[in-house]
Amino acid sequence: MSTLTSLLSENRIALDADADDWRSAVTRAGTLLEDTGSVDHAYTRAMVDSVVDNGPYIVVAPGFAFAHARPSEAVHETAMSWVRLARPVEFGHDRNDPVDLVVALAATDATTHTRAMAQLAKVIGKRATRHALDTAHSPAEVLTILDGRDGGSTDSTDSTSSTDTTGAGTAAEVSSSTADGGRYPGGNSRDHILTVCGNGLGTSLFLKNTTEDVLKRWGWDxxxxxEATDTISAKGKAKDADFILTSGEIAKTLGDPGVPVRVVENFTSARAVDAVLRTLYAL
Structure with a gap:
């Protein structure tokens, strides 16, 4: 699995870049990938089209958009680009606009980048590290921060960690609480959660990682x-899941898949995911 800094390079990082709107911001991120031979222009167009088709679901946390599209022949290598904007732009997201950081991913398949996505989710969710990235003076400094060599990425404080995400119960306690037939692991449950985005390989992985972190804190991992998946696959996989976690935009496209669909506004926030899970599991 690829690590975060192995997918970036100094010439794929732009700081204080100008963009008139979200399209130009995403295009700038795509151009960095094009200029280094990682993708063809068709992939940049596909990233823009994905937002046109699905709405601003790529804005997964306050001020942060994760641009991506499906693997295709236009992708020559798995790589990422990083664009910090001089002036924030609006993507049309109800809660997380305006955006001042756009990270783009080009992936040759659906698996090699998963470790990097887990690392990026943690980075974006930490106040100290995000602040350091927002004030970095050079691409080299960005890479140093992401690599943890400045100590910033060791800060484990979730930007919304004021809610306790522990105490949901041990396995034995959970098992004994299912007598009423509630949706608990081992009870009236399929013990499976779907996280969904338009393509199943980018934003859904952010939400998957955060959900797994919360379950681990609960002792439910x-x-x-x-499972992270795309909108089309989710409709078929829903019968094997207890519920679906996703963005507001994707929730609209899913309609009624036959299981509860819940919206998470900040995919990198343990507190946000914890609150949704506690509601779904009636804790």
Whole structure:
């Protein structure tokens, strides 16, 4: 699995870049990938089209958009670009606009970048590290921060960590609480959660990682599995899941898949995911 800094390079990082709107911001991120031979222009167009088709679902946290499209022949290598904007732009997201950081991913398949996505989710969710990235003076400094060599990325404070995400119960306690037939692991449950985005390989992985982190804090990580998938596949996979976690835009496209669909506004926030899970599991 690729790590975060192995997918970036100084010539794919632009700081204080100008963009008139979200299209030009995403295009700038795509151009950095094009200029280094990682993708063809068709992939940049596909990233823009994905937002046109699905709405601003790529804005997964306050001020942060994760641009991506499906693997295709236009992708020559798995790589990322990083664009910090001089002036924030609006993507049309109800909660997370305006955006001042756009990270783009080009992936040759659906698996090699998963470790990097987990690392990026943690980075974006930490106040100290995000502040350091927002004030970095050079691409080299960005890479140093992401690599943890400045100490910033060791800060484990979630930007919304004021909610306690522990105490949901041990495996034995959970098992004994299912007598009423509630949706708990081992009870009236499929023990499976779907996280969904338009393509199933970018933003849904952010949400999957955060959901798994919350379940681990609860002591439920061995009881409940989490799968990242795309909107089309989710409709078929829903019958094997307890519920779906996704963005507001994707929730609209899913309609009624036969299981509860819940919206998470900040995909990198343990507190946001914890609150949704507690509601769904009636804790």
């Amino acid at each position: 061995a009881l409940v599995s989490v």
